[in-house]
Amino acid sequence: MDIEEVRSRFAKHFNGSKGQVYASPGRINLIGEHTDYNGGFVFPGAVEQGMVAEVKPNGTRTIRAYSIDLKDYDEFDLDDEKGPKASHFRYIFGVAREMMKLGVEVGGFDTAFAGDVPLGAGMSSSAALESCFAFALNDLFGQNKVSKMDLAKVGQATEHIYLGLNCGIMDQFASVHGKAGQLMRLDCRSGEFEYFPFNPKGYKLVLVNSCVKHELVGSPYNDRRKSCENVVAAINKKFGTKAETLRDCTWEQIEAVKGDCSEVDIRRANFVMGEKDRVLAVCEALEKGDYETVGQKMYETHTGLSKDYEVSCEELDFLNDVAKACGVTGSRIMGGGFGGCTINLVKDKLYDKFTQTAVEKFEQKYGKKPVIIPVVIGDGARKLA
Ligand code: GAF
Numbered sequence: 573m574d575i576e577e578v579r580s581r582f583a584k585h586f587n588g589s590k591g592q593v594y595a596s597p598g599r600i601n602l603i604g605e606h607t608d609y610n611g612g613f614v615f616p617g618a619v620e621q622g623m624v625a626e627v628k629p630n631g632t633r634t635i636r637a638y639s640i641d642l643k644d645y646d647e648f649d650l651d652d653e654k655g656p657k658a659s660h661f662r663y664i665f666g667v668a669r670e671m672m673k674l675g676v677e678v679g680g681f682d683t684a685f686a687g688d689v690p691l692g693a694g695m696s697s698s699a700a701l702e703s704c705f706a707f708a709l710n711d712l713f714g715q716n717k718v719s720k721m722d723l724a725k726v727g728q729a730t731e732h733i734y735l736g737l738n739c740g741i742m743d744q745f746a747s748v749h750g751k752a753g754q755l756m757r758l759d760c761r762s763g764e765f766e767y768f769p770f771n772p773k774g775y776k777l778v779l780v781n782s783c784v785k786h787e788l789v790g791s792p793y794n795d796r797r798k799s800c801e802n803v804v805a806a807i808n809k810k811f812g813t814k815a816e817t818l819r820d821c822t823w824e825q826i827e828a829v830k831g832d833c834s835e836v837d838i839r840r841a842n843f844v845m846g847e848k849d850r851v852l853a854v855c856e857a858l859e860k861g862d863y864e865t866v867g868q869k870m871y872e873t874h875t876g877l878s879k880d881y882e883v884s885c886e887e888l889d890f891l892n893d894v895a896k897a898c899g900v901t902g903s904r905i906m907g908g909g910f911g912g913c914t915i916n917l918v919k920d921k922l923y924d925k926f927t928q929t930a931v932e933k934f935e936q937k938y939g940k941k942p943v944i945i946p947v948v949i950g951d952g953a954r955k956l957a
Pocket of ligand 1: 608788
C-alpha cells in the first residue's frame, strides 16, 4: 500500500490535517493449523502485504474512520457499547475498547486506512487491521507500555467479543511479531516463541488463491473449536484431570473417551494431536535442510484438514492434487480453511511450470483463474512515518 495515497486521502477527509502512519501485515503459516486454540504449536511468518493507517487524536471521544478500499465512512463513540455495525469498523472499535481495558487512556481519533492483503484469502487481513490499530493506539495514547504479546491478545479479544469468532492467537501474534526473512515457532500454551530464519536454498513458497471466499466469521470455525473442547471435557470427566486444551491430553486419553464423544469430535481431536507433532517435525527437518520431509508433512496436513477436520473445499483439494501431480515438494490449505489459498513449497526449477499449470487446470475446471501470490516474509507491526 502506497503511504502517499493514504496521506492524501486522510488530508482530504480531515481538513488537510496530518497524523502518524502505521502498518501491520497479514501472515502465512508454514504448518500448524487449528492448533493455536488447542494450546499447540504454530509456525507462521508475516508477509509484505498489510494494512496501513494514518491516525490522529482529535481531542474528543469519537472515532472518525474512513476505509479507503471500501470508500466507507463512519463515526462512533468510544463510550457507546454498541459500536458501529460494519465489521471493518467494528475491528477498530473493538481494539480501542480492549486497549482501554488494559488501562490505556484512548481518546477519539481520526483515521483513514487501506490494505493490500487479499480479502478472504486466508492471509488474515483482519489481524492486520487489528494489529495496526493496537500498535498505533499503544504509540499514540499508551506510551508504548503494552507488550507486543498483549497487543496480539487485544486483536484476538476483538475477534471474540466484537465479531463472534473464537479464534486462536496465531494471526495477531504473527502480525505483531513478524520479522523479514524469519518464521516463528510459537508454543500457544506457554506463549514462548523462537525465530527461524527461512531462506530455503533452491525452493520458493507460493500461495495459490482459489478465490473461493474464505470468511471465518459466521463459518463452522467455532464448531471445530467446540469439538475439541468437547473431547477435553470428556477426558477431564473420565480421568478427573484439569486439562485446559488438547495440548494437556494424550492420544491414549482420546482413545479412552471414544464412547463418550461423537465420532466426528474424536476424529477432529486426533487431527489436532497429529498436527501439533507435525509442527515439531517440520522445525527439526528445516534445521537439517530436509525439505522433502517438510513437504511430506504439508501434504499430511492437507489430507487431515480435508478428510478429518473437514475445513477444505473442492477447489482447494483440486489445487492440492495439481501440486502433487506436478511434483511440488509440499502443498496444503493454509489458514482456517473453507476457501482461500493453498501454500506450496516448490523447487525453483519447477516454479514456472507449477504456477502455469495450476492456473490453466483450475481455469479449465472452474472457469476462472486462481491468483498466484509469491511469498515474501516481511516485518511485523511498525510506525512508518
Ligand atoms: C484462523 C484463526 F484466526 C487462527 O487463530 C487459526 O486458528 C487458523 O484459522 C487455523 O490455524 O486464521
